[in-house]
Amino acid sequence: MEANVEVVGRRYETSDAATVYLIALKQRRWVAELMTGHQHPAQRRHLYLVGGKLSGLLGYLAFDLGNELVARAYCNEAMSLAKAAGHGDLAAWVRGTQSFIAYYGGRYREALDLARDGQRYARGGPASIRLAISGEARTLGKLGDAAGVDEAVGRALTAHAKIHDADPVGYFLSFDPFTASRIAGNAASAYLAAGAHERAREFTDQAIPIFAAAESTASHALTLVDASLTYLAGPSPEPDRAGALVSQALAVGADLRSEVVARRAKDFLTTAAPWRTVPEIASVADAVKAWRMPTA
Numbered sequence: 001m002e003a004n005v006e007v008v009g010r011r012y013e014t015s016d017a018a019t020v021y022l023i024a025l026k027q028r029r030w031v032a033e034l035m036t037g038h039q040h041p042a043q044r045r046h047l048y049l050v051g052g053k054l055s056g057l058l059g060y061l062a063f064d065l066g067n068e069l070v071a072r073a074y075c076n077e078a079m080s081l082a083k084a085a086g087h088g089d090l091a092a093w094v095r096g097t098q099s100f101i102a103y104y105g106g107r108y109r110e111a112l113d114l115a116r117d118g119q120r121y122a123r124g125g126p127a128s129i130r131l132a133i134s135g136e137a138r139t140l141g142k143l144g145d146a147a148g149v150d151e152a153v154g155r156a157l158t159a160h161a162k163i164h165d166a167d168p169v170g171y172f173l174s175f176d177p178f179t180a181s182r183i184a185g186n187a188a189s190a191y192l193a194a195g196a197h198e199r200a201r202e203f204t205d206q207a208i209p210i211f212a213a214a215e216s217t218a219s220h221a222l223t224l225v226d227a228s229l230t231y232l233a234g235p236s237p238e239p240d241r242a243g244a245l246v247s248q249a250l251a252v253g254a255d256l257r258s259e260v261v262a263r264r265a266k267d268f269l270t271t272a273a274p275w276r277t278v279p280e281i282a283s284v285a286d287a288v289k290a291w292r293m294p295t296a
Contacts (some may be wrong), residue, residue, distance in 0.1 A: 052081030126177035129219035141193030221253035243280025
């Protein structure tokens, strides 16, 4: 069952969310059937842990398919199972996912509160990295707190220095600690939101080649969009180059049909509105209009 959880997470790197959702749902139902049985306490705690991980994955996948209500329900279930299993790292992961959902819903204060609450469960361990960089830093950037972004990014990098990356990239829906490339990708988003575009580009330049080489589709696409936005800022914007990068991101993420990628592309179009007549920007607008999402 633990191996199946990893299969679900890794499958998202090369498949669409709808396909992976059905695989995770089948596994979750199997675990639910087992939970009706009579196991020893240690085995039962492990079942709760596996069930919580699958519910957490279903929460993210439902959100990526455009169904936030179902996503939040799955996350609530995952949190209950994590607490019942007494597993702080899973509880921290779920809080990070809830923060992610609130962030993309534009509820930045809620996203920050959820990430900080998750730190209670992480207790300064490896799970704290994702909460600091994805939950806190990115949200603080949206709230205009540049000093807070610096502090959260620094805290994530310090925590990461204490662990060893077995995999330089990791996969997007992993329960393992964030790797250096994922820290860079999220730091880019945080600095971009805070208006520190040169700093953001430093991190996108680090992350994009690694994600591309590893064929980490979701991360590659999202970081390309962040990189594009840096070319719309400053005294000499390059909207043609920015548009080309977003078109590349949409091509990379085409098979995912990801709601998250689509939302990031729409945010790009809002920022790029003054250059809407530039052919590369117009091309992105046409691609986003053609984007069709299945429902969970």
